[in-house]
Amino acid sequence: MSEIKSLNFNAGRWMYSVANKITRIIPGLTLTIIILTLAAQISLLAASFLPLKAIILIGSPNIPSYFPEYLKTFERKDLFLLLCSTAALFYVLYLTSEALIKKLTKLGSERLILNSRKLILFDGQNEVASKAYLRFTRSLAAIVFLGLTIAALGYIYLELTIATVAFWLCWGIITKLRKRIKKNSNIQGNETNHESINPIGSIGFFAAFSYLAYDLLSDTPPKLLPAIIGILLTRQIMQRATLLVQDLVSLKEQHLQISALFFKDHKLPSEARGKPEKFWSLFTSDNAKLWAHDLIHEVTGKPYVKHDIKWHQTGVHDVFAIEVESETDTGQKDAYLIKVFNTNRTTLAINEATLLTEPNLANIPAAPLIQATLLDGFHCHIFSPQSLDKIPAIETGIHQATSTKILMRYTPPQSLIQKYSRSRPLLWDRLSDNVLHSFGTALGNNEYTHDIKKFMGLKQLVRDTLRSIPLYISNSQIGKDQILISSNGVLNISYWGNWSLEPIGACLQIKNLSASLPSLLADLQQHRDDIQQIDETKLMLSALCYKLDQLLSRQHYLSAAELLPEISALASSIDNDNLAVVK
Structure with a gap:
């Protein structure tokens, strides 16, 4: 567990080490993928922007005055066809770049695995390596793209740039504060996931658009063309920044597998699945006494004054259980069996609860299920068995x-x-x-x-x-x-x-x-x-x-x-x- 915590604590250093390793082993291939990724992103941006200009052009009786001078030499119809065909070419360039990225990413991940000179570590390791390599190169390209795009937006529309950067700074500060509050309060919340990150880009774009709307209604509104380009660039910044955060979170979640695949001296620990450190922490003597007492009191409502807890072997991997003998102040004793399912055993927990909570089912030889609940994010079943004695x-x-x-x-x-x-x-x-x-x-x-x-x-x-x-x-x-x-x-x-x-x-x-x-x-x-x-x-x-x-x-x-x-x-x-x- 200490290894996992240290890797999580030094996540930034770990990502830098992997990026350094990748660029050192296959520098040419990595640089090519980054360039292709930038080309794909810029092509997609152009393919999204040019059709809008074409629609504005065809909807105007003449070529708008804010169009560049060199475009005004064309006839209106010819200029419309030129914009449309250029947009199509950029889209073809985007598709071609994506196809090349896919092939080169597979080649690069295979070279990285060969360089580590290891046996096969786990099923599907080539796919994990390929996705990890793609995320690293895409993250590097995204950082370059964001830098260029923010610089371009700053040149075109400085106020909107400040609003966009301020949004991400506020989001980062709020995220840090939430983590610190949870840490200080000893709250074990769910880890950052893609579902919680997905809306950030949309919220940021809405915030930027709100500022743009306010600025357009002000006494000194911006010109129309910079506003249009600014909102398109802002959309790209929000999308790419969100994707960058998602990629970094995904890489961090798979750091054990990635380190084992790409580094010669790293080995894959057996606890690489589920949430081992959090799961095991539930069963320390102090923690188990606390949550067992709370669960049993919540379920039964009986005023127990004492709980004797023993480990119960379930015979199923990552399904832990404890036997609890609870005693009231009058000396009455009741036995309970509490099972907790790790996250990779959620399906088993749901299957069991589905059957044992069926209202029209009775008399089957099952230990009576009192309640199925969640314990700190893990499925938990509380039984009241007739006996806790196992067969020979x-x-x-x-x-x-x-x-x-x-x-x-x-x-x-x-x-x-x-x-x-x-x-x-x-x-x-x-x-x-x-x-x-x-x-x-x-x-x-x-x-x-x-x-x-x-x-x-x-x-x-x-x-x-x-x-x-x-x-x-x-x-x-x-x-x-x-x-x-x-x-x-x-x-x-x-x-x-x-x-x-x-x-x-x-x-x-x-x-x-x-x-x-x-x-x-x-x-x-x-x-x-x-x-x-x-x-x-x-x-x-x-x-x-x-x-x-x-x-x-x-x-x-x-x-x-x-x-x-x-x-x-x-x-x-x-x-x-x-x-x-x-x-």
């Missing part, structure tokens, strides 16, 4: 199978089915033509060719059969740390971040499944009315197709092909039964 590791497989069978007893609410089916593919959707085509292509001509052809002929029947099987809430990706067991043997699952809806029978272990299907089906028929017409064949087909989907998703095509004969035989049996019913 050796019994994990047994309890996983038991929890799956228990979940199959409960019918998901229709509202939950609608939400899920609109958001995620169900089993029959996942066995799509594209997936099966890739499956067939991978195996080609071998001993499984006949099995694949037969299965492909029955694929629609398989999908229709899966659609006819009622759904249940599956939570198959659970381990020993997420299964809690009470003294009387009641199971409670404490993690639901990866739940899904599957046809009954899916997620069952297919080994020796046939022998246990009769008792399982009898048990389910006692608990669910919608399973009365389902037989053992369909449950077996569901289990096999789920296994097939899992193997295909991992591209274990040979193992998947071994399931095809049994799936095809079950599908053919179901087809024959359907024909017999029709007759």
